[in-house]
Structure formats: C-alpha cells, structure tokens
Amino acid sequence: MEKDIKEILFSREEIEKKIGELGNKIADDYRGKDLVLVGVLKGANVFMSDLMRKINIPLTIDFMAVTSYGLSTESSGVVKILKDLDHSIEDKDVLVVEDIIDTGLTLHYLCENLLSRKPKSLKICALLDKPDRRKIDIPIDYKGFDIPDEFIVGYGIDYAEQYRNLPYIAALKREVYEK
Numbered sequence: 242m243e244k245d246i247k248e249i250l251f252s253r254e255e256i257e258k259k260i261g262e263l264g265n266k267i268a269d270d271y272r273g274k275d276l277v278l279v280g281v282l283k284g285a286n287v288f289m290s291d292l293m294r295k296i297n298i299p300l301t302i303d304f305m306a307v308t309s310y311g312l313s314t315e316s317s318g319v320v321k322i323l324k325d326l327d328h329s330i331e332d333k334d335v336l337v338v339e340d341i342i343d344t345g346l347t348l349h350y351l352c353e354n355l356l357s358r359k360p361k362s363l364k365i366c367a368l369l370d371k372p373d374r375r376k377i378d379i380p381i382d383y384k385g386f387d388i389p390d391e392f393i394v395g396y397g398i399d400y401a402e403q404y405r406n407l408p409y410i411a412a413l414k415r416e417v418y419e420k
C-alpha cells in the first residue's frame with residue numbers, strides 16, 4: 242500500500258490530537274442534551290469510533306451507509322442509501338459524523354433526508370474538508386482539517402475500497418487511479 246502513497250498529510254499522532262480537541266468541544270456544547278452521533282458508513286467508521294471515545298458525556302450512536310463514489314474518484318452525483326438508521330431521531334440532538342466533505346453532495350442529500358425526520362437539532366462534524374471541489378455549500382460545525390484538491394485515502398477513507406486500514410491520512414499517487 243505504501244508504494245501508492247504520494248504524501249502523508251496527517252500522521253496518526255496529529256489525528257489523535259485533533260480528535261481530542263473536537264471531542265472536548267462537542268462534550269461542552271452537548272452537555273445535558275440528548276446527543277445522537279450518526280456515523281456515515283463506510284468512510285466515517287474509523288473516525289466515529291475514535292471520536293465517540295473522546296466525547297465524555299452520555300450519548301447514543303447510530304449509522305447510515307451511503308455511497309456515491311463506488312470504484313471511482315469522481316462522485317456519481319447519485320447518493321444511494323445502503324443502510325438506514327436503526328432508531329428514530331425525532332426530538333434528538335443529532336450530530337452527523339463524516340470523514341470527508343468533497344463536492345458536498347453526500348451530506349446535502351443526507352441532511353435533507355435527516356431534517357425531514359424532525360430532529361431537535363442537526364449539526365455536522367467532519368474530519369476533512371476539501372473546499373476546492375465543493376458543488377453545494379455545507380455548513381461544517383466541527384471541522385478537523387482542511388485538505389488540498391488531491392484524492393485522499395487512509396484512516397477509513399478508500400480508493401476502490403482499498404487503503405481504509407492505513408493509520409494515517411495521505412494523498413494517493415495520480416498514477417494509481419489515472420490508468
């Protein structure tokens with residue numbers, strides 16, 4: 242896997258430090274509320290499991306699985322729901338946990354869908370923000386890092402379902418996906 246990596250953008254240690262800061266902020270803001278973390282599978286799986294252990298207040302978790310990239314580096318523009326939430330979010334304080342916001346199409350679609358279920362509040366926590374490629378504006382309430390316009394892998398994030406198990410966040414060499 243390492244031979245396909247162009248550059249490591251954030252090390253395991255940098256990610257851990259940032260998630261500690263995000264977790265503290267979220268715990269302060271949601272103390273006394275009915276917090277539900279909604280993880281967006283599969284990409285946010287690793288981020289979600291580290292983040293929730295840094296939010297030191299009572300909370301519940303749930304997951305949705307959506308996909309729009311498939312085996313490509315370009316969004317198909319069609320967001321497909323593969324798995325829905327297990328529980329109702331009506332009157333809950335929902336925080337969507339996402340690994341990366343690129344075009345914004347996935348979260349735009351997801352937030353519209355979640356808002357129709359009448360949560361008390363809906364906010365977004367994203368580890369990575371790639372603003373150069375945005376097609377739809379998405380307000381990010383809790384953000385980890387800004388990233389350049391490169392195709393990213395690692396720490397849960399894939400190219401064609403590979404590289405999710407890298408412990409760091411990296412840019413993939415162009416030659417790997419421009420064949």
Ligand SMILES: O=P(O)(O)OC[C@H]1O[C@H](OP(=O)(O)OP(=O)(O)O)[C@H](O)[C@@H]1O
Nearest residue numbers: 282283284308309310343344345346347
């Ligand atoms: O802002 P966007 O351009 O919509 O891209 C961001 C989304 O794309 C990726 O998911 P993907 O569709 O690859 O599914 P996955 O999480 O299973 O990898 C990523 O995990 C985000 O959910």
Ligand code: HPA
Nearest residue numbers: 343391392393394398399
């Ligand atoms: O840079 C990316 N890498 C992997 N998956 C993605 N989905 C949107 N952007 C990306």
Ligand SMILES: [Mg+2]
Nearest residue numbers: 284310311399
């Ligand atoms: Mg993907």
